[in-house]
Amino acid sequence: MTEDVLIIGAGVMGCATAHALAKRGATPLVLERAVPGAEASSVAAGILGPALEAEHDGPSLPVAQRALEMHGALAEELLEATGVDVGFRVSGALMIAKDEREREALVEKHAFLVRRGLRAELLEASDARALEPSLTDALVGALSLPDEAQLEPPRLLRALAIAAERRGARFKTGTTVRGLVVRDGRVVGVDLGGELLEASRVVVAAGSWTSLLPGLELREDVIFPVRGQIAHCETRAPLLRRIVFGAGGYVVPRPDGRTLVGATAERVGFRREVTLAGLERMASIARGIAPALLEAPFVEARVSFRPATPDGLPLVGRTSIEGLFVTSGHYRNGILLAALSGELLADLLEGRDGGAAARLFDPRRFERDALG
Numbered sequence: 001m002t003e004d005v006l007i008i009g010a011g012v013m014g015c016a017t018a019h020a021l022a023k024r025g026a027t028p029l030v031l032e033r034a035v036p037g038a039e040a041s042s043v044a045a046g047i048l049g050p051a052l053e054a055e056h057d058g059p060s061l062p063v064a065q066r067a068l069e070m071h072g073a074l075a076e077e078l079l080e081a082t083g084v085d086v087g088f089r090v091s092g093a094l095m096i097a098k099d100e101r102e103r104e105a106l107v108e109k110h111a112f113l114v115r116r117g118l119r120a121e122l123l124e125a126s127d128a129r130a131l132e133p134s135l136t137d138a139l140v141g142a143l144s145l146p147d148e149a150q151l152e153p154p155r156l157l158r159a160l161a162i163a164a165e166r167r168g169a170r171f172k173t174g175t176t177v178r179g180l181v182v183r184d185g186r187v188v189g190v191d192l193g194g195e196l197l198e199a200s201r202v203v204v205a206a207g208s209w210t211s212l213l214p215g216l217e218l219r220e221d222v223i224f225p226v227r228g229q230i231a232h233c234e235t236r237a238p239l240l241r242r243i244v245f246g247a248g249g250y251v252v253p254r255p256d257g258r259t260l261v262g263a264t265a266e267r268v269g270f271r272r273e274v275t276l277a278g279l280e281r282m283a284s285i286a287r288g289i290a291p292a293l294l295e296a297p298f299v300e301a302r303v304s305f306r307p308a309t310p311d312g313l314p315l316v317g318r319t320s321i322e323g324l325f326v327t328s329g330h331y332r333n334g335i336l337l338a339a340l341s342g343e344l345l346a347d348l349l350e351g352r353d354g355g356a357a358a359r360l361f362d363p364r365r366f367e368r369d370a371l372g
């Protein structure tokens with residue numbers, strides 16, 4: 001039997017693609033070596049922060065804003081379809097400055113965001129502390145971003161997988177794909193360790209392991225792992241209401257007092273380790289943002305690998321091998337970009353154009369590099 005669409009990997013990209021395709025009447029088969037959400041997608045903090053993440057003037061801010069809008073609708077759709085509440089909330093965010101140099105950076109960021117039509121407000125230190133009384137005393141100012149949001153990634157992963165399955169997608173867990181099978185420039189299926197599973201179209205959604213998949217013509221350094229360690233602690237009443245960026249990291253408060261402090265960004269290959277240096281870093285972020293957090297009971301530290309790319313943009317779309325598609329390399333923003341990437345890939349699989357995001361995320365930009 002030849003599958004119509006095979007998806008390799010059931011992280012947020014594989015699940016969002018399967019969900020988008022299943023809603024359009026397709027019956028994709030998702031192959032996952034572990035279980036859905038086993039890797040980065042469940043470890044993520046769940047910040048949906050187009051303005052927080054906007055680093056320079058470029059076409060990716062409108063795409064990120066569109067991605068955030070899509071999450072609100074997706075959360076409602078998933079609640080309706082599965083009964084799972086993914087915890088989507090427009091909690092707002094603050095970026096804090098602890099010295100003059102940081103304050104100037106916030107002034108610049110404020111001007112940039114306002115020019116692009118986003119809501120942002122510069123605050124004096126006392127106003128920031130009036131909003132969030134647990135913030136450090138060592139503040140010189142803050143930038144308030146009221147439209148930034150968050151959700152709970154493990155719940156999103158469950159809901160996407162359940163909703164996709166109910167609409168006709170199938171998941172085969174505990175199944176490692178050993179390589180792609182390509183004949184005469186066209187993908188014909190995947191190798192499951194000696195067994196060929198035939199498919200007319202294959203989507204690689206293997207996160208940080210994407211470039212390692214034999215048969216995909218991407219250099220190994222096009223998608224590379226950046227390790228992230230993140231700490232979970234609990235406060236009875238939440239110490240903060242908004243996401244706070246500062247002190248080289250962030251704190252994400254959930255409404256019930258669970259609080260995430262993150263995250264490290266380390267180029268150490270696939271070493272799956274929580275280190276004392278990582279814990280020290282997270283303690284320093286907590287102290288730098290809200291010192292009372294150091295007294296909060298520590299629950300656990302989690303670790304996984306963000307799929308990073310040389311230009312900071314993901315790869316979503318066709319490759320030069322006929323029938324072969326990629327959705328990977330979303331680095332720090334895979335949760336934010338999930339719904340948008342899933343719908344975009346479903347459009348491309350249906351033979352549509354995909355618009356500006358498709359051009360921005362075209363995987364063939366790296367194949368061209370590789371050729372010369």
Ligand SMILES: Cc1cc2nc3c(=O)[nH]c(=O)nc-3n(C[C@H](O)[C@H](O)[C@H](O)COP(=O)(O)OP(=O)(O)OC[C@H]3O[C@@H](n4cnc5c(N)ncnc54)[C@H](O)[C@@H]3O)c2cc1C
Pocket residue numbers: 008009010011012013014031032033034035036037038039040041042043044045046047048175176177178205206207208209210213227228229230262263303304305306307327328329330331332333334335336337
């Ligand atoms: C600490 C941390 C915090 C983060 N915080 C945020 C955040 O706040 N907001 C945000 O938007 N993003 C955040 N991210 C980034 C986000 O988690 C990633 O961009 C996103 O999860 C990537 O999704 P993915 O599906 O591409 O990869 P993954 O979730 O890694 O999934 C890939 C899947 O493919 C499977 N797989 C790999 N190879 C094979 C194979 N050969 N055969 C079968 N299966 C295979 C793996 O088992 C895995 O399940 C964070 C990441 C980390 C690590």
